[in-house]
Amino acid sequence: MSKMIIGGAQIGGIQKDETREEVVARMIALMDEAHGKGVKYLAYPEMTLTTFFPRFYVEDRAEFDHWFETEMPNAATRPLFDRAREYGMGFTFGYCELTPEGQHFNTSVIVSPEGEIILKYRKTHLPGHSEYEPERTHQHLEKRYFLPGDTGFNVVRNQGVIMGMSICNDRRWPESWRVMGLQGVELVTIGYNTPSQNNLSAEEGIERRVYHHELSVCAGAYQNSTYAVAVAKCGMEDGNHMFAGSIIVDPDGFVVARAEGEGDELITHEADFAKCAFGKSTVFNFAAHRRTEHYGLICERTGVQIDV
Numbered sequence: 001m002s003k004m005i006i007g008g009a010q011i012g013g014i015q016k017d018e019t020r021e022e023v024v025a026r027m028i029a030l031m032d033e034a035h036g037k038g039v040k041y042l043a044y045p046e047m048t049l050t051t052f053f054p055r056f057y058v059e060d061r062a063e064f065d066h067w068f069e070t071e072m073p074n075a076a077t078r079p080l081f082d083r084a085r086e087y088g089m090g091f092t093f094g095y096c097e098l099t100p101e102g103q104h105f106n107t108s109v110i111v112s113p114e115g116e117i118i119l120k121y122r123k124t125h126l127p128g129h130s131e132y133e134p135e136r137t138h139q140h141l142e143k144r145y146f147l148p149g150d151t152g153f154n155v156v157r158n159q160g161v162i163m164g165m166s167i168c169n170d171r172r173w174p175e176s177w178r179v180m181g182l183q184g185v186e187l188v189t190i191g192y193n194t195p196s197q198n199n200l201s202a203e204e205g206i207e208r209r210v211y212h213h214e215l216s217v218c219a220g221a222y223q224n225s226t227y228a229v230a231v232a233k234c235g236m237e238d239g240n241h242m243f244a245g246s247i248i249v250d251p252d253g254f255v256v257a258r259a260e261g262e263g264d265e266l267i268t269h270e271a272d273f274a275k276c277a278f279g280k281s282t283v284f285n286f287a288a289h290r291r292t293e294h295y296g297l298i299c300e301r302t303g304v305q306i307d308v
């Protein structure tokens with residue numbers, strides 16, 4: 001299939017007292033709207049089911065296990081899976097995963113139109129810190145509550161399209177995009193929860209952060225000739241603001257749809273995945289142009305080493 005209407009379901013703030021059932025009802029309302037507009041694949045944000053709890057510090061991490069899902073689908077999310085299957089709609093969403101082995105991940109899944117989870121991704125790049133840092137205006141404790149993902153960046157062919165996932169901070173790292181680009185990805189979805197303020201730099205305003213968000217997504221899409229849907233959980237969560245800026249980007253790196261507000265909002269676009277082919281066969285024909293013999297440091301070296 002070459003053409004398909006894709007959607008981004010931006011979710012406004014989820015307060016810490018909001019139940020999974022209340023959130024799923026909001027997600028289904030957006031899915032109903034998407035169905036009405038002919039959407040066949042719908043992307044929800046990172047940690048769609050809960051508030052962004054890594055802003056809170058707790059000494060005993062087990063106290064936060066209630067933010068995690070131990071199975072998927074489960075009683076709270078089954079209605080979402082059922083509605084999507086009724087519509088013949090594929091979708092992707094993020095949630096916090098607690099494995100039977102007791103591991104905690106920031107996870108997202110791709111669900112086929114038949115309601116099956118066909119790909120799972122666990123967030124690779126965890127920003128922030130693991131201990132309480134009083135000098136910060138707010139905490140960002142993803143390294144405290146999650147393990148770095150162990151899946152890597154894989155792709156799956158779903159509804160005739162090669163699809164992959166990143167989560168939030170991953171979009172800032174070109175490696176995330178290129179690993180999927182090397183697998184022929186045609187649609188990358190990225191859910192995100194991004195605080196509007198830098199907790200170490202008061203002068204870094206929301207405009208600069210939104211610019212860096214768009215820059216990362218547009219560059220990633222263009223440099224790998226893929227569509228991208230970047231969709232926010234945003235607005236106010238218990239007094240903490242996260243920016244919106246949900247966008248759909250085409251394989252030439254142009255924004256083709258953009259959310260206007262910072263609440264629950266659907267954005268859509270009729271993607272023509274045949275458009276991915278031109279970039280992949282010309283300027284980003286990796287086989288013809290890449291020179292991997294010069295890229296060794298990218299994998300051999302983690303941090304900067306200055307020898308001059």
Ligand code: ING
Pocket residue numbers: 127167168169170172192193194195209
């Ligand atoms: N949030 C932010 C993100 O990468 C961040 C953290 C913001 C890092 C701005 C660097 C600069 O969008 C999450 N959840 O990763």
